[in-house]
Amino acid sequence: MKKIINLFYHAPVAMGILEVNTLRLDMANPAMLQLLRREETVLGSKLLDFLPEIAEQPYLRQIYDVFRTGRPFVDRGTEFYRSYNGKMETIYVDYSYTAIQSRNSKVTSILVVATDVCEREINKLYMEESDRNLRAMVMSAPVAMAVFKGREFHIQSVNNRMLDLWNNDVNISIRELEHVFHNGVSYTTEINRICYSYTPMRDASGNTTGVMMIGNKKD
Template identity: 30%
Template sequence: MQAARDKRPAGPDEDLPALFGQSTAVFAALAGPTHLLQAANPAFFATIGEERARTGVALAELMPELAGQGFIALLDDVYRTGRPYTGRNVRVVLGDGPGAREAYFDFTYEPHRDSANTTTGILVIGVETTQIKHAQQLMAEHRALLEQIARQAPLAEVLDGMARSIEDLTPQEVLVSVLLADADGRHLRHGAAPSLPDFYNEAIDGIATGEGVGSCGTAAHRREPVIVTDITTDPFWAEFNDLAARADLAACWSTPILARDGALLGTFAMYHRTPRVPQDTDLALARVFASTAALAIERHHIEQARAAAEARAEAARDELAEAVRTEQVLRAEAEQRAAAAAELAARMRAAAAAQAATSRPDRCQLGGTRGCTDPAEIKIADSWGDAAWGCPAHVEEAILNVRTAFIASEELGGLAAYLGR
């Protein structure tokens, strides 16, 4: 079955040993000044490549790549002087061409002497530290990512840096992708994928979560890792086979990124150019960095929620301030209307007093201190018994502002006649 599931998530106590691995000791016995390989343990041949597993041949002939790296010269010096040599965490490139690989060793060249104390060969004893070296580098990058998260670096920057660090430090070529879940958990959006082609990232941006929807859609749906070792034969990838072929992708291992409460945050995927089955170190690496991505995404969500709350609070403060300003304007207008009404009422009382000796004046009595030269056409009165004659404009102003004022001109038909004029 191509799509495998890791049913029991490992905890940190399991992941770190898996990342740092177990060291394997290598041993080889070399004879004579040409360093003829007399014997070696299986770990030595596994390290240099089983296709080179033979004895009775000079080491420089068996492993020609060593000469250019100075190791044969070191053997010559130990053989000549009889003094042992010890190297710590020494880098060596094994093989050549596309099959070459970088490795690190702690090793000792120990001279072998005969009964006359003459050096007759060299014993090579070493421990490969490649996995430890790579794991230490990865953990250093991991600490740097945690520092980025702590100082609230942008999420895109954290995820992109995480993807690049994994791609740079893993021994085999890997292309990392992080997809982010929508709020409803039904779709996955592009988060980071620095080495995948743009057309691929665009095509899977917004992919649905669900059973059989590639590695990532299925991992998001199941809330557990989905390991597809060969995209060309796996039914989960039937819909995306052509897309994967265009992007030169042959395997995809996807791990869901989950919040502390189990909510889906996204997926962390590792793509490969050739079909490949993950090792324990690969799965441990995916879990460690999926957990780191979860921390970064959760922090991002918290910051987004905080910013949104602050924006709402600011909007509420602005609305309150606007309401206060509006209330102040309305209060000022009301006060102005009240003052105008009082002034008009005063005008009416003054006009009533002035017309006590005459039945109808010639000019408008409602102009106040400023006066009004328009003809007096309409008589108004209020409930207090005060009455005055005024022009249509001042009469209308009085009626609108003095609630007790009404048309009192009987010959004009009262208020109904005025409104229908």
């Protein structure tokens, strides 16, 4: 059991366990707390008490369906809205619910597994050339983000978080952008305690047509 718990807490994906009668969060690994933007103090609290915004989303109904039927539920690339510092953020997640049963086959808890797939979904929108949806996703992203299009690296979308990291100066070096664009590979670098990751954006034929840049400031 100790080994299983250790694997749970160190899993690279977000994992949590909800008690079904009250939707109390009995367990959550660091990845889940990070995805929810909540502190460890929420453990032992009811889901609606520390994440009230979930009431207007489809997740509660899905959880109760798993509780009622015992059948797992899986979905991909779904919008998830969470509040943080008084603002609503939008991310995209792959997630699943799995019933945990007692010895008499009664469902007592729900295992929640989730992965943040914002980069994948943004790339999908980029491939679909849905500029308005892409801009909306970038602007509401909970991290600093910018999308550069074409060989000239015109800024297609950039959110305020990224502008804050740049101090409103967009005259950044394009060396990393050129490396990612021409080689079609991701790249990560650190500048002034800010970690920047670059991901190639591709069209339906697999050709690199732009670069997505995400920035995270180290504490």
